[in-house]
Amino acid sequence: MSLEQTVTHAVATAPWWTSAVVYQVYPRSFADSNGDGVGDLNGITARLDHLQRLGVDVIWLSPVYASPHADNGYDISDYQAVDPVFGTLDDLDRLLAETHARGMKLVMDLVVNHTSDEHPWFVESRSSRDSPKRDWYWWRPPRDGFEAGQPGAEPTNWESFFSGPSWTLDEATGEYYLHLFDRKQPDLNWENPEVRQAVYEMMRWWLDRGVDGFRMDVINLISKDPDLPDGATTGTGGLGNGFPHYGTGPRIHEFMQEMHREVFEDRPGDLLTVGEMPGVTWEDARLFTDPTRRELDMVFQFEHVSLDHGPGGKFDPKPLDLRDLKASLGRWQTALGEVGWNSLYWNNHDQPRVVSRFGDDGKYWRESATALATVLHLHRGTPFVYQGEELGMTNVPFAGVGDLRDVESLNHFRQSVAAGGDPESVLRGLRAMGRDNARTPVQWDSTRNAGFTTGEPWIVVNPNHTWLNAQAQYDDPLSVFNHYRRLIELRHTFPVVAHGDFRMLLADDPYIYAFERELDDTRLLVVANLSGTTPTAVLDGEWAATDLVLSNVESVSLVNGRIAMEPWSAHVFVR
The missing domain is CATH 3.90.400.10 (Oligo-1,6-glucosidase; Domain 2)
Structure with missing residues (x-):
């Protein structure tokens, strides 16, 4: 059987980012070049070969603008200056040039709510x-x-x-x-047209400098109901939920269309715009990403990363029911299958590490990290890899509240304890779901501070860096890093990965996540056991062992359409 693909007109004319993979860099924790304990732009430049080796197409750079760092750079005091802790504007220009020289693009974070x-x-x-x-x-x-x-x-x-x-x-x-x-x-008050024009002018300045687009922080919150009505009381000190009055507000589509006209309309078609949108529905997302409406290329939605929030919220997590995850992701696949586009992610700077959250970071660390990656990357949409995810980095065993740095976590701890909460119970929730889990330094090698810095790191380094690190994985064919590299290569090689239709299989199975993709005469099948059990997957009898193109275990037994699934095993077939 030939694996050559028939490239339809739709595929040939699809935007470049439909077959791309984006890698998020959180500069403070990526690589420190000057020994002050904080990651910087020159540190990123020095590690670009790692990203080129991985095969990603785009780097999304979290904020490096001038900032007092109340929220680690998402509080910007000058949109057109680089904060000295990260370097200089010349350093950023050098990073941009080196990124482009390696055939990758660079997208800036836009924080204008x-x-x-x-x-x-x-x-x-x-x-x-x-x-x-x-x-x-x-x-x-x-x-x-x-x-x-x-x-x-x-x-x-x-x-x-x-x-x-x-x-x-x-x-x-x-x-x-x-x-x-x-x-x-x-x-900012986006009702004021002067504000909007000042933002658009700043965006054009960055595009003129050569950046390749923007990831837009909480962009669906910029339109508020001008009457600012009270929200339903939540019971916390009489405070209320204002989200219905500012989440995807009354003029949001007008603002996004105006931004597109003012900033992107006359630019080349190789830019990327991604809107982070808490609380967005698939109905909203179809509008935001419908190319005929000229708003955004894709959105970040939060439905799937809210499924394990317990009755007390995100810091009161409950076990994930895989059937809920399949229902959620499957719904978004269907809803944006013909109109719009999905972003695909497990991790970012606001989420705990997925291998600890939805996987098994103990006995089946490698298997669960690669199984979760397989499932995500082979959906229809653009995958986003967060730094360290490609190594299987885990949550951190923070010793106490003194190890935490995130303003959200510190405020939650202070408020919860003041209200009578048990400090250790509150800390347990923060260890599981706190944002600092994503913000500890990238683990480059087994040396002191994981090769991140020669100085004192701004936040603790995960002690498992002595064995979980990039250097240990580069030459290991079964490593998490090399599995991610092969997944990215599959997306670049087979148009069915980027453009094929999606069909969920075994929707009610509590352990197996399986789906098919189809484009013209090519079919792709993904079967993953997202559990520590050993179920049997029953497949279409047309599939054969010879169709296997990727697996995270060394041997696969496919007999008469049945696969005995090892714990956290994942297999990809193409024919």
Whole structure:
């Protein structure tokens, strides 16, 4: 049987990013070139060969802009300057040139729902109620009947994503400003056209500099209901859920279409735009990513990474039911199968490590890391690999709250303990689901500090780096790294991976994740056992052992359409 593919007109004219793989770099934790304990741009440049060896097409660079780092760089004080902790603008230009020289693209993080409170725009805005930039942010007087500073005087009852009220009083002017995240991250007022034009001008500046697009942080939160109504009370200190009034708000599609016209319309077609959108539905995503509407290429949705949130929220995790995961991912595959496009991810800087979360980071560490990768990468959509994921990096056994650095985790710990929570129980939830799990240094080798820095790292290094590291995996054909490399190669080799139709199999099986992809006369089958049990997968009798193109175990027994699945085994067949 020949594995040569028939390239249809639809495939030949598909956007380049449909067959691409994106790699997210979190600069603070990737590689430190100067020994100050914090990763930097020159450290990334020095490690580009690792990414080229892996085979990825795009680097997504988390923020390196000037920042006070209240939220590790997602609080920006100057959109057109590099923070000295990461290097200089010349260093960024060099990284960009070296990335392009290796045939890869570089996408910047765009954080424009909010700025830092130290950004000149906000400094001017808070200087006076009469400031010409006052309306660049959301300012409101105290609630009727309350004095400024009184409990309950906040203009709305909205709770911040980072705990506590989403309003902070500015003593000098006697008004409150809105911040959906940290108090040092005031929200921009996108109702003001001057704000929008300032953002578009900044975006054009970066594109003129040579960057290849943007990943847009919480971009569906930029349109708020101007009336700012209260949300339903959540029971936490009288605070309420404001999300229905700012999540995918009333003018969001108008704003995204305007951004496309102002920034991307006359640019080459090789740029990439990705919108991170908490709470987005598949119905919304079809609109955002429908190419005829000219909004975004793809969105990040959060449905599948919320399935293990327990009754107490994300820090009260419950075991994942595989059938729920299949229902969720399958629904998105179907919904965006003909209109729009999916992004595919397990990990990013906001999620715990998938091998610890949905896999088995003990006995079946390698098998579960590669099985989960196989399932994800062979769906229809663009896969995103988060740094260290290609090595199977795990969650971290943080000794105590003193090891944590993330503002969300620290606020949650402080608030929960103050409310009477048991500190060790709260810490247990943070160890499982906290964002710091994704932010410990990349494990390059077995030496001190995992080869990340010669200095004192800004956050603890996972002690398992002595055996779990890149250097130990490069020449091991069964390593997690080499499995990721082969998955990426499959996407580049077989158009069916990027463009084939999707059909879920065995939807009600609690252990086996199986699906087919089909394009013209080519079919692809993925069968994975996402458990430590040994079930038998019953397949279409047409499949034969000779169709096997990738497996994460050394031997596969396929007899009369039946596979005896080893724990956390994953197999890919093409014919």
